[in-house]
Amino acid sequence: xxxxxxxxxxxxxxxxxxxxxxxxxxxxxxRAGFLDVDMFGxxxxxxxxxxxxxxxxxxxxxxxxxxxxxxxGWGVAVGGASIRYRRRIPFMHKFTMTSKMxxxxxxxxxxxxxxxxxxxxxxxALMKVCVTSKDGLVPAPEVLAALGTEDTFAxxxxxxxxxxxxxxxxxxxxxx
Numbered sequence: 001x002x003x004x005x006x007x008x009x010x011x012x013x014x015x016x017x018x019x020x021x022x023x024x025x026x027x028x029x030x031r032a033g034f035l036d037v038d039m040f041g042x043x044x045x046x047x048x049x050x051x052x053x054x055x056x057x058x059x060x061x062x063x064x065x066x067x068x069x070x071x072x073g074w075g076v077a078v079g080g081a082s083i084r085y086r087r088r089i090p091f092m093h094k095f096t097m098t099s100k101m102x103x104x105x106x107x108x109x110x111x112x113x114x115x116x117x118x119x120x121x122x123x124x125a126l127m128k129v130c131v132t133s134k135d136g137l138v139p140a141p142e143v144l145a146a147l148g149t150e151d152t153f154a155x156x157x158x159x160x161x162x163x164x165x166x167x168x169x170x171x172x173x174x175x176x
Contacts, residue, residue: 003035003050010054014061022149025100026059032089043089043115048123049081052113055099056129059111068146075132079108082163083125089117103156104140110160126163 010028020026030051038044060066060076069075089095095117102112108128115122131138141151156164 003054006050006054007057010058011061011066014058017058017062019064020059020062022063022101022144022147023152024063025098026055026062028055028058028097028099029094030097031094032091034091037091041091043095045085048083048085048115048125051097051115052099052125052127053078055097055113056111056127059099059101064147065143069131072138072146073133074138074143077130077132078127079130080128080167081125083123085123087117087120087122089115089122093117095122101153103153103160104144105156105164106140106154107137109140109143109153110156126160128167 028051032043032047036043036047057066060069095115097113097115099111099113101109103110108130111127111129112124113127114124131140131143140153144151144153
């Protein structure tokens with residue numbers, strides 16, 4: 001089940017948190033609750049993605065994107081993700097979720113999102129996100145310009161470029 005209550009709380013709290021510049025990192029302090037854990041008593045794999053979405057909403061509110069999105073009639077969509085899990089987050093343990101925009105490829109915007117517990121990394125994900133309108137995908141440079149910033153995110157790191165290339169080579173299932 002999608003955590004609508006957590007989403008509402010995250011966005012409302014973000015309104016009162018310090019504003020961020022686009023190059024800044026959002027940090028959320030969280031706890032693995034009863035509805036977040038699997039049968040092994042640790043944060044469920046799917047919940048990592050839920051918390052990452054909350055991290056992107058916190059970031060979006062604090063950089064002013066949510067207001068711009070409402071004004072322009074835009075939406076957002078995730079187009080892909082790559083995640084690595086390294087350490088477990090047990091039930092009721094505190095952890096942090098960091099979210100940072102790292103680049104774009106002209107169409108898609110890429111976020112690096114990580115979870116940490118006791119100063120150790122638990123997971124790291126590359127998230128591919130786009131902005132949409134009634135006319136289709138909004139180019140990333142247009143989104144950044146609307147946010148009042150120069151295009152400082154056009155340099156795609158080699159490891160992100162390699163992932164983009166690998167995703168481009170991946171075959172789609174046939175529609176039989």
